[in-house]
Amino acid sequence: MPEKFDVIVVGAGPAGTACAYVCAKNGLKVLQIERGEYPGSKNVMGGVLYRKQLEEIIPEFWKEAPVERPIVEQNFWFMDKESVVKFGYKGLEWGEEPYNNFTVLRAKFDQWFAEKAVEQGSLLINETVVTECLVENGKVVGVRTDRPDGDVYADVVVLADGVNSLLAKQLGFHKEFRPDEVALAVMEVINLPKEKINDRFNLEDNQGATIEIFGDSTKGNLGTAFIYTNKESINIGVGTTLSSMIKARIKPYELLDYLKNHPMVRNLIEGGESAEYAAHLIPEGGYNSVPKVVGDGVVVVGDAAQLVNAIHREGSNMAMASGRMAAEAIIKAKERNDFSEAGLSSYRDALYNSFIIKDLEKYKDAASLFEENPQYFQYYLPMLNKAMSEFFTVDGVPKKEKQKAMMKMFTGERGKLAVMKDIYRAWKAVK
Amino acid sequence: MSTKTIEEKQYLVRFKCDTKSHLTILDHEVCMTKCPDKLCTLFCPGEVYKWEGTRMQVGYEGCHECGSCRIGCPHQNIKWEYPKGGHGVIFRLA
Numbered sequence: 001m002p003e004k005f006d007v008i009v010v011g012a013g014p015a016g017t018a019c020a021y022v023c024a025k026n027g028l029k030v031l032q033i034e035r036g037e038y039p040g041s042k043n044v045m046g047g048v049l050y051r052k053q054l055e056e057i058i059p060e061f062w063k064e065a066p067v068e069r070p071i072v073e074q075n076f077w078f079m080d081k082e083s084v085v086k087f088g089y090k091g092l093e094w095g096e097e098p099y100n101n102f103t104v105l106r107a108k109f110d111q112w113f114a115e116k117a118v119e120q121g122s123l124l125i126n127e128t129v130v131t132e133c134l135v136e137n138g139k140v141v142g143v144r145t146d147r148p149d150g151d152v153y154a155d156v157v158v159l160a161d162g163v164n165s166l167l168a169k170q171l172g173f174h175k176e177f178r179p180d181e182v183a184l185a186v187m188e189v190i191n192l193p194k195e196k197i198n199d200r201f202n203l204e205d206n207q208g209a210t211i212e213i214f215g216d217s218t219k220g221n222l223g224t225a226f227i228y229t230n231k232e233s234i235n236i237g238v239g240t241t242l243s244s245m246i247k248a249r250i251k252p253y254e255l256l257d258y259l260k261n262h263p264m265v266r267n268l269i270e271g272g273e274s275a276e277y278a279a280h281l282i283p284e285g286g287y288n289s290v291p292k293v294v295g296d297g298v299v300v301v302g303d304a305a306q307l308v309n310a311i312h313r314e315g316s317n318m319a320m321a322s323g324r325m326a327a328e329a330i331i332k333a334k335e336r337n338d339f340s341e342a343g344l345s346s347y348r349d350a351l352y353n354s355f356i357i358k359d360l361e362k363y364k365d366a367a368s369l370f371e372e373n374p375q376y377f378q379y380y381l382p383m384l385n386k387a388m389s390e391f392f393t394v395d396g397v398p399k400k401e402k403q404k405a406m407m408k409m410f411t412g413e414r415g416k417l418a419v420m421k422d423i424y425r426a427w428k429a430v431k
Numbered sequence: 432m433s434t435k436t437i438e439e440k441q442y443l444v445r446f447k448c449d450t451k452s453h454l455t456i457l458d459h460e461v462c463m464t465k466c467p468d469k470l471c472t473l474f475c476p477g478e479v480y481k482w483e484g485t486r487m488q489v490g491y492e493g494c495h496e497c498g499s500c501r502i503g504c505p506h507q508n509i510k511w512e513y514p515k516g517g518h519g520v521i522f523r524l525a
């Protein structure tokens with residue numbers, strides 16, 4: 001008789017590890033299976049981890065976790081070819097405990113987090129691929145791995161296998177994703193001395209800054225670029241929906257180099273030494289792409305459940321919260337010894353009553369609006385730059401006339417009615 | 432120096448290559464006759480796919496395992512699996 005566990009968690013990213021941690025802490029017998037050499041070796045993130053959802057699992061984690069810098073300044077840049085309009089906030093309240101968010105390097109962070117679950121009694125097996133879920137009479141009863149005699153059984157299988165989630169697809173929980181449901185992002189980690197980072201970003205040693213860049217950073221395509229400060233390196237990356245990249249015939253690494261050489265960006269990374277290049281998909285389909293998340297003997301968490309809020313760049317925090325909610329549902333199911341879909345349904349209820357699905361639902365139409373209406377990125381952002389240039393240039397034109405000219409610029413090419421319509425639709429999509 | 436080319440970028444990444452490819456072109460005829468744009472050669476972030484006149488060359492050794500090719504192939508002509516456990520891309524930082 002092969003060994004049987006209470007829970008098998010497939011994947012050792014933030015969602016899987018949060019689930020394994022909470023299950024093990026509550027006395028369940030947990031096996032966590034990771035296909036990489038170590039947790040984090042397959043995982044990529046721009047780098048912002050929010051404090052709240054991890055703190056609910058491990059209080060004061062920042063005192064021991066390998067975080068880079070607490071973020072005290074967050075910026076949005078609306079960039080044109082030779083100009084940028086900046087909007088941001090810096091607040092020293094974020095530089096003190098309990099902090100708001102941190103930059104992290106995932107290969108380091110995920111290893112630490114998985115080790116914490118092991119300390120709680122979870123068994124972690126690396127370098128092992130789960131090739132399929134074992135299904136008996138419509139119920140998931142375990143997993144098949146690529147190891148010899150690799151079948152393992154459990155009451156519940158947790159699919160935390162990431163954005164591609166081949167396992168949820170195998171179970172029929174979702175169809176293959178469309179190119180407009182995923183974003184392809186590429187990034188580089190660029191080493192820079194701490195002093196240079198502090199000077200260029202106006203920071204102290206234990207302060208970080210983030211910049212999200214819209215507009216020319218993606219050559220007007222639907223997506224964003226980002227620059228995040230680590231202790232002694234900078235993460236710089238760019239992503240667009242895969243569909244936009246296909247439509248525009250863009251090579252992602254050429255877009256990254258375009259960004260790195262952009263006159264508004266290049267001085268920030270000047271003299272840096274590239275340390276790593278990485279590509280990854282981000283599930284950006286939002287509310288409409290969330291698959292079935294509970295079945296008989298199985299739950300789906302994190303990226304595998306497409307839990308990403310692209311507008312607020314939240315993902316790893318949602319992953320951890322969903323992993324914790326799944327664990328709490330499994331613990332309840334164990335008490336009643338009912339691992340059916342009904343027995344595990346409190347996970348779905350918790351998820352749909354939480355900020356996670358509420359936020360995804362709020363923005364459910366935003367992605368398709370911006371995908372189908374390129375004018376937001378291609379027309380209004382350059383126009384905003386021209387308007388700001390006009391506003392700040394002193395050239396003897398009376399201010400009242402300037403204001404008129406600016407308004408006319410905005411409505412000129414598209415017409416007043418079209419502009420009003422665009423504003424209304426954008427407001428409706430994000431309200 | 433920060434990188435300037437995809438070759439320099441790929442050189443920074445650690446790969447532990449399996450002896451067999453985890454990416455399979457299901458039908459090379461489809462690439463040849465039905466796919467004039469050969470989109471995978473453009474959007475693949477690891478420049479894994481290279482068209483060699485009559486055949487799609489798959490350099491699986493440099494694959495980041497992102498999944499774009501499986502989703503983005505207009506003819507669903509790429510079979511996409513994970514490399515054997517412990518193999519494939521090994522990110523050290525990101």
